[in-house]
Amino acid sequence: MSERRRIQVDALARVEGEGAMSIVLEGDRVEDVQLRIYEPPRFFEAFLRGRGHEEAPDITARICGICPVAYQMSAVHAMEEALGIPVTKPLRDLRRLLYCGEWIESHVLHVYMLHLPDFLGYEDAIRLARDRRDDVERGLRLKKIGNDLVSAVAGRAIHPINVRVGGFHRAPRRRDLQALCPELEWARDAALETVRLVAGLDFPDFRCDHEFVALRHEDEYPFNEGRIVSTGGLDTEAHAFESHFEELHVAHSNALHARIRGRGHYFVGPQARYNLNSDRLSPVARAAAEEAGLGPRCDNPFQSIVVRAVEVLESCEEALRIIDEYEEPVASCVDYELRAGVGHACTEAPRGVLYHRYEIDDQGTIVDARIVPPTSQNQATIEDDLRRFVQQHATLPDDQLQWKCEQAIRNYDPCISCATHFLKLEVERR
Amino acid sequence: MNDSPAPPKLKVAVWKFASCDGCQLSLLDCEDELLPVAETIEIAHFLEASRAVAPGPYDLSLVEGSITTPQDVERIRELRAQSKLLVTIGACASAGGIQALKNFARVEDYLRVVYATPEYVETLATSEPISAHVRVDFELQGCPIDKGQLLEIVLAYANGREPRVPRHCVCVECKRAGQVCVMVASGTPCLGPVTQAGCGALCPRWSRGCYGCFGPMPGANAEGLDERLAMLGSDPRERRRLFSTFYANAPAFRDRHAQGRADEESS
Numbered sequence: 001m002s003e004r005r006r007i008q009v010d011a012l013a014r015v016e017g018e019g020a021m022s023i024v025l026e027g028d029r030v031e032d033v034q035l036r037i038y039e040p041p042r043f044f045e046a047f048l049r050g051r052g053h054e055e056a057p058d059i060t061a062r063i064c065g066i067c068p069v070a071y072q073m074s075a076v077h078a079m080e081e082a083l084g085i086p087v088t089k090p091l092r093d094l095r096r097l098l099y100c101g102e103w104i105e106s107h108v109l110h111v112y113m114l115h116l117p118d119f120l121g122y123e124d125a126i127r128l129a130r131d132r133r134d135d136v137e138r139g140l141r142l143k144k145i146g147n148d149l150v151s152a153v154a155g156r157a158i159h160p161i162n163v164r165v166g167g168f169h170r171a172p173r174r175r176d177l178q179a180l181c182p183e184l185e186w187a188r189d190a191a192l193e194t195v196r197l198v199a200g201l202d203f204p205d206f207r208c209d210h211e212f213v214a215l216r217h218e219d220e221y222p223f224n225e226g227r228i229v230s231t232g233g234l235d236t237e238a239h240a241f242e243s244h245f246e247e248l249h250v251a252h253s254n255a256l257h258a259r260i261r262g263r264g265h266y267f268v269g270p271q272a273r274y275n276l277n278s279d280r281l282s283p284v285a286r287a288a289a290e291e292a293g294l295g296p297r298c299d300n301p302f303q304s305i306v307v308r309a310v311e312v313l314e315s316c317e318e319a320l321r322i323i324d325e326y327e328e329p330v331a332s333c334v335d336y337e338l339r340a341g342v343g344h345a346c347t348e349a350p351r352g353v354l355y356h357r358y359e360i361d362d363q364g365t366i367v368d369a370r371i372v373p374p375t376s377q378n379q380a381t382i383e384d385d386l387r388r389f390v391q392q393h394a395t396l397p398d399d400q401l402q403w404k405c406e407q408a409i410r411n412y413d414p415c416i417s418c419a420t421h422f423l424k425l426e427v428e429r430r
Numbered sequence: 431m432n433d434s435p436a437p438p439k440l441k442v443a444v445w446k447f448a449s450c451d452g453c454q455l456s457l458l459d460c461e462d463e464l465l466p467v468a469e470t471i472e473i474a475h476f477l478e479a480s481r482a483v484a485p486g487p488y489d490l491s492l493v494e495g496s497i498t499t500p501q502d503v504e505r506i507r508e509l510r511a512q513s514k515l516l517v518t519i520g521a522c523a524s525a526g527g528i529q530a531l532k533n534f535a536r537v538e539d540y541l542r543v544v545y546a547t548p549e550y551v552e553t554l555a556t557s558e559p560i561s562a563h564v565r566v567d568f569e570l571q572g573c574p575i576d577k578g579q580l581l582e583i584v585l586a587y588a589n590g591r592e593p594r595v596p597r598h599c600v601c602v603e604c605k606r607a608g609q610v611c612v613m614v615a616s617g618t619p620c621l622g623p624v625t626q627a628g629c630g631a632l633c634p635r636w637s638r639g640c641y642g643c644f645g646p647m648p649g650a651n652a653e654g655l656d657e658r659l660a661m662l663g664s665d666p667r668e669r670r671r672l673f674s675t676f677y678a679n680a681p682a683f684r685d686r687h688a689q690g691r692a693d694e695e696s697s
Binding site for chain 2 (some may be wrong): 018040041042044046051052055058059063064065066068109113114123124125126127129133136137140141143144147156157158159161169332403
């Protein structure tokens with residue numbers, strides 16, 4: 001007779017937000033896996049109605065304290081499409097520079113503080129620091145330069161205050177950005193060291209075969225702009241997002257599940273970006289990826305830690321390039337006239353494609369808003385991977401299986417605050 | 431040599447309710463101080479950073495987020511019972527946050543906008559501060575909080591003293607920074623005169639008006655500022671929106687929202 005087992009973790013750690021996972025096993029056969037997001041809903045799309053279009057970047061930033069820049073970027077690009085505002089160099093470069101800061105801050109947080117402890121068998125980065133202080137200190141210093149970059153461009157690291165529709169409230173001084181260069185040059189070396197460190201970790205043999213979705217730009221690694229492309233042949237633009245992707249409301253989660261119409265679930269994030277854009281990396285980042293053993297395509301979600309490290313290196317390199325070329329703009333933002341319209345935008349948040357759509361009236365008031373964050377797009381894929389992963393490791397003792405599953409969830413750096421619209425781990429064996 | 435035993439470490443727990451995670455992230459954003467501080471206190475429960483969890487009771491609970499579900503109401507009562515000191519961190523925990531905008535609307539309408547199947551979602555009609563449900567020892571303001579002020583709270587309690595956080599308005603910081611007043615010089619609507627200090631007068635330093643993300647200071651004359659903004663030509667809708675963001679549910683700003691609605695309807 002098969003044994004029914006139930007392992008339960010009420011709140012999953014080292015993820016952003018609150019979620020639970022429940023796994024039901026009949027003997028060593030997986031019956032059911034659910035990633036439950038019980039982070040309470042906050043109704044952003046509802047209370048954006050009736051607000052000024054210019055308020056969208058500051059309000060939507062509050063969806064996520066880890067990636068506020070991503071929300072601000074998708075919001076301003078969507079509003080600028082609705083209002084027909086062209087934003088060009090150097091303001092466009094400043095936005096890309098701001099995004100570099102957020103990728104560094106968010107990815108380094110995940111690599112060193114949330115994910116690396118799992119690989120090395122520690123419960124957190126503070127315990128890890130007792131044995132490997134140099135590594136943790138490198139991570140903290142790297143994370144700090146990401147935050148300093150966001151502050152230098154937009155005022156502060158969490159919920160920056162300088163982003164507005166049309167550009168910025170005030171353009172940063174060239175000398176203030178150049179002051180960051182010595183630390184950014186250290187960071188570029190430290191990022192390369194990070195790629196080498198994480199490339200040497202022990203990765204479980206686990207492959208996934210998802211349709212990866214990311215932005216692709218004609219000559220840049222994607223941050224703010226690009227067509228929406230996939231490994232399944234999709235090639236479209238942000239305004240067609242809703243005709244290709246749909247969201248479903250499932251009973252066990254306060255996040256909506258997304259899928260490609262007619263095909264099923266898909267995957268966004270660093271791995272998807274890398275798989276669709278490795279040829280757009282700077283030579284230094286591409287060489288580091290090759291040295292780390294990443295081919296043109298990375299199918300093992302546990303290796304996402306290597307991809308994040310490569311993207312940190314790319315961000316440092318790109319930030320240095322932008323600062324070197326930066327010339328202070330004559331005006332910090334583009335003037336515009338109000339008109340009624342609809343605007344769409346996708347940008348690459350640290351965790352993947354972030355879609356915003358706004359309809360505004362001729363007074364610039366928001367009539368309707370739609371926001372699709374990366375983690376809710378990935379939720380069904382995470383559950384699917386987890387089901388296969390648990391099946392492969394079902395013979396492990398419960399405590400080991402639980403930690404492995406937690407690690408597997410952290411592969412995706414789920415941002416549950418974003419997706420809710422909490423993680424609780426339950427493994428039930430029957 | 432002092433051979434008396436070291437005093438016990440302050441046992442700290444971090445909790446989350448409805449929020450964006452930004453205020454607890456501020457603790458991890460103390461890149462220079464995190465490792466030294468972690469040696470002087472015991473981090474007993476901090477899920478964003480660690481899977482190791484120690485049971486209560488706790489000396490200091492830092493609470494992020496607002497109360498929005500029936501389960502939250504139960505959980506905050508249990509946390510209060512387990513905590514010697516309970517400090518709210520940020521606008522959500524201290525005033526209800528941006529999600530308190532639903533307090534001014536019908537929640538059924540909100541559910542229908544975001545979720546296709548509203549019956550799957552359990553939510554209260556309001557977003558309330560922690561103090562609406564339990565006694566709070568200290569409310570740290572900000573959306574997000576200032577990490578320097580957060581360190582002051584933790585280190586003060588670790589050393590057995592009261593935390594020192596300024597209660598004056600942003601204007602004081604702005605003058606000290608030698609900034610030109612954006613309202614006087616260019617007529618830009620600014621909540622600096624009624625907003626608690628702590629940000630370092632960030633917005634005026636970046637050529638924009640303060641939008642009140644540290645909430646009303648004690649004794650704020652928001653009505654007086656509202657009148658002044660009207661004299662500067664700001665219309666009722668603009669003024670209502672200005673007072674109705676991250677501290678919309680704080681009494682001084684909530685009254686302005688109500689007045690703004692009434693003015694818009696009569697105009």
